[in-house]
Amino acid sequence: MLRLSLRNLAGNRLRFILTTFAILVGVSFVVASFVLTDGLIRTFDELVEDANADVDVEVRARSEFDEIDFTLRPIDEALIDVVAEVEGVEEIWPTASSTKILPVKANGEPIKTSLAPAFSGNWVDSSISPLTIVEGEAPDEPSEFVIDETTADREGFVVGEVYDVIGSDGSEPFTLVGISRFGEENALGGAVLSSFTLDELQRLDGSEGLITVIDVAAPDVERDVLVDRLTAVLPDDVEAVDISVVVEEAQSDISDIIGIFGNILLAFALVAVFVSTFIISNTFNILLGQRVRQLALLRALGASAAQVRFSAIFEALVVGVVASVVGLGGGVALALGLRGLMNTLGFDMPSMDIILAPRTIVVAAVVGIGVTLFASLSPARRAATVPPVAAMRAGFRFGSGEGxxxxxxxxxxxxxxxxxxxxxxxxxxxxxxxxxxxxxxxxxxxxxxxxxxxxxxxxxxxxxxxxxxxxxxx
Amino acid sequence: MDQLTKPQVDDAESLRPSDGTMAATATGLTKTYGKGDTQVVALDHVDIGFEAARLTAIMGPSGSGKSTLMHCMAGLDAVTEGDVRVGDTRISELSDKELTLLRRQRLGFIFQAFNLVPTLTAEENILLPLLLGGREPDPEWKTQVINSLKLDDRLHHRPDELSGGQQQRVAVARALVTRPDIIFADEPTGNLDSKSGHEVLGFLRRAVDDWHQTVVMVTHDPSAASYADLVIFLRDGHVVGRLEEPTSDLVYDRIKSLEA
Incomplete structure (x- = not known):
């Protein structure tokens, strides 16, 4: 009977391929959503870790709620001096950021930011910054700024030219002195990123005297000692936090955001799986309908109902296994394709590792094999009800039954x-x-x-x- | 379940010529379809026996119940009333599982059309009843059957690569390979040209003469019926006649008189 099942599949190659394809699409979507989210999460995790590799402690506003990082309340820049005085502190990097600043293109139009927001920050000339200069130099004078590589290419910004920059108090001219790159690929997810000196950033943002965080390096002091020393000198509404906590928070925020995106993909995947269940079930029913006389012949020759049922299920099993294995590969390809599509649409995504987590493989198998087997149960049960006399009579039809x-x-x-x-x-x-x-x-x-x-x-x-x-x- | 296994007897004994024992019998066999006003009586209290080691033909006009009779005798269709026995086994009392085993081990089938599984080779089709039961063929018997049906050079062909006559010969080989108690043949030559038809009938005849197999054949063709030892005529669900030592002409005349 096993041989017969395989022969039936081989004898119906086109049908076999089409059936497999229906399941494969669902499996691929599921796999792709996992591969894409796993890969992106790992990439961003590494980015956050690399960016903070030299930092020991971060000083920031104490939040009453579990807020996301970029909504932190600003802190007084006077704290820079307070922190610098603390014993053991070797280096500090005050950072400020703004979403109120927008460079204007040469033709006088502001940059379109429909895909993602425009971020601005003070240039931090250190290894703790994920930004590097790839052309020109860092902003040093108040009237200088740099812009990220992707935006410069897309919007036609040229180093050495003067551009208007819109701030909270209207626009004024700045000289573009350099082009920056975020990480290795400037994968900002479509955001525009411009950098200024700290003073100019504060002025443009309308937040003079305020900064977002102070990153502190104190390689010779234990971190909890440093945290204690900083806490002792900081006001109550400002806290010093071990950088590993900050990294974890950031990673968890990123995972949440990517997770939402992954869940949308997964929803598509589930719809695909759901639809394919019906396609498969119908296909099996049609196949069995066409094979009624063969089933009846087998029953007449002494195949038991169980043998007939099992042969139908085994056929489905083969389809499911093939669909799972091919779907795993298809899912990886789809994940890469989706990443490419997002890049084309302007959501710049970093290149990522292909991570085939055991969970992904298990889910692919459960979806591919499980769904196919599930869809085959009812047709298989019907197959076993074909009476042997049907072999001798043309025109037997499955009763609609259970109407x-x-x-x-x-x-x-x-x-x-x-x-x-x-x-x-x-x-x-x-x-x-x-x-x-x-x-x-x-x-x-x-x-x-x-x-x-x-x-x-x-x-x-x-x-x-x-x-x-x-x-x-x- | 024991009653289903073929009694263990010597080959010599099982190959004995007809001595009047019955391979299958029916008493008071009634088969009705539908209920109430629409009820159709296909078989009406039929008493019949098929003698072992003989070729019996069942004839009758369409609607006479000849196919139904065969289906009921072969355990392919449930009887409404009456007693059907294959050998000593009362098949009207068997469960679906037991009937499956009975068909697999003790009966052989040759149908008019769609006799073979299209995706299996001729050899696999021949061995199918054995494969279904996980049994190994007796190599000598298998070779003998295949050679006498002149199928030895066709074993690895698929059914669609065989002529109609060859396909029917494969079906005959499949029916013979298990050495069943009875072979039921339903219009075995219905789809064949007359040359191939006579070839297949010749093989069935030889299976009875040389190997003392029991064959029951439904046919509407007088010349096919002439190969039988006995022709049983049915009309309207009743046995209406028997003809020993038939010839085509005698069968033809009898049918004419039945239809008149």
């Missing part, structure tokens, strides 16, 4: 389906996530319900549309 039960289940499913979808579409308040979940769950339920109703009215149309297919060797 009433199907209808009842379909109605039971469609009611909460419509309700959930209505909630997702029309509910006025509540969280977006809840509404999206309602929309998704509603769509799934309605899809199942409709597909259960379908056989009731699809039979005549299917026999009409399917008529030409009867001549396809199956």
């Amino acid at each position: 009433t039960r199907r209808t009842i289940i379909a109605i039971i499913l469609s009611v909460p389906g419509v309700a959930a979808m209505g909630y997702g579409l029309f509910a006025s308040s509540d969280s977006t996530a809840l509404k999206l979940a309602g929309l998704g769950a509603g769509a799934v339920l309605i899809f199942v319900a409709v597909s259960m109703f379908a056989p009731l009215f699809s039979s005549p149309s299917a026999s009409f549309l399917g008529a030409p297919l009867e001549h396809v060797p199956g």
Whole structure:
């Protein structure tokens, strides 16, 4: 029987490939979402770690809530001197950032920032900064600035030229003295990044005397000792934090953001998997319908119902295994393709490691094999019900059977389906996530319900549309 | 389950010529389809026996119940009423599993069309009933069957690479390879030209004469029926006649009189 299953697959290569493809798409989406998020998270993790490799402690405003880093309240720049006085401190890097500053292109139009915000920072000439100068030099004078490589290329900024920069007090001219690169590839996710001297940044931002954080290096002092010493001299609303904590926080923030993106992909993947379940189930049903006489022949010759059922399931198993293995590769390719697509669209993404986590492989196998087997159960059960006499009689058809039960289940499913979808579409308040979940769950339920109703009215149309297919060797 | 396994007897004994024992019998066999007003009686209290080591043909106009009779006798279709035995086994009492084993081990089948699994080679098709039970063929018997059916150079071909006659010969070989108690043949020559048809009928005849197999054949072709030892005529679900030592002409005349 195993041999027969394999022969049936081999004898129907096109159908086999198409069935496999349906599952493969779902598996690939799932794998791609994992590979992409795993790869991006690791890349950004490494970026954050590298950027803070020389820092021991960060001084920042104490937050009452678990806020994300870039919404930190500013602190008084007078603290720079206080921190510098602390015993053991060797080097300090005060940093300030702003989202109120926007360079203007040579043609007088501000840079478009539809994809991601425009960030500005003070130039920190040190290894702790992920920024490096790739052309020209760092800003040294108040009227100088640098801009990131991608923006310069895209918007036509040329080193040595003078450009207007819009700040909180209107625009004024600045000389572009250099081009910066973030990390190794300037992968800013589409953001515009300009750098100024600290004083000019504060002035343009309208926040004179304020900075965001002070990074501190004190290689000869234990970090907790340094934290204690700093805490002793800092005001209550300012804290000194071990840099490893800051790195972890940043990494966790990044994971959250990438995770949201990954979940959207995963949602697509689940829809694909869901749809393919139906495609597979239908395909198997069609295949078995075409093979009724063969099944009946086998039953007449002494194949047990269990053997027939198992041969159908085994066929599905082979399809599932192939789809999982190929889907794993397809998922990696899709992840790379998605990254390329995002780069083309302007969301610059860093190149990343291909990480095939064990979790990814397990999920691919569960989805690919599990879904296929699940989808084959009902057709396999039907296959085993083919009576042996059907071998001698042409025109045997599977009974639609269970019609009433199907209808009842379909109605039971469609009611909460419509309700959930209505909630997702029309509910006025509540969280977006809840509404999206309602929309998704509603769509799934309605899809199942409709597909259960379908056989009731699809039979005549299917026999009409399917008529030409009867001549396809199956 | 024991009752299903073929009784262990010497080859010499199992190959004995007909001595009047019955390979299969039916008493009061009734088969109806549908219920109430739409009820159709396909077989109406039929009493019949198929003698071992003989070739029996069942004839009758369409709707006479000849195919239903064969399906019921072969355990392919459930009977409504009555007693059907293959050898000593009352098959009307068997479960689906037991019937499956009975068909696999003790019966052989030759159908009119779609006899072979298209994706398996001729040899695999021949051995299919054995493969289904995980049994090994008796190599000598297998060779003998294949050679006498002149299939030795066709074993690795797929059914679609074989002529209609060759395909039917593969089906005959498959029916013979398990040395069943009875071979049921449903219009075995219905789809063949007359030359191939006579070839296949010749093989069935030889299976009875040389190997003392029992063959029951449904046919509507008088010249096919002439290969039989006995022709049983059916009409409207009743046995309406028997003809020993048939010839084509005698069968033809009898059919004419039945239809009149």
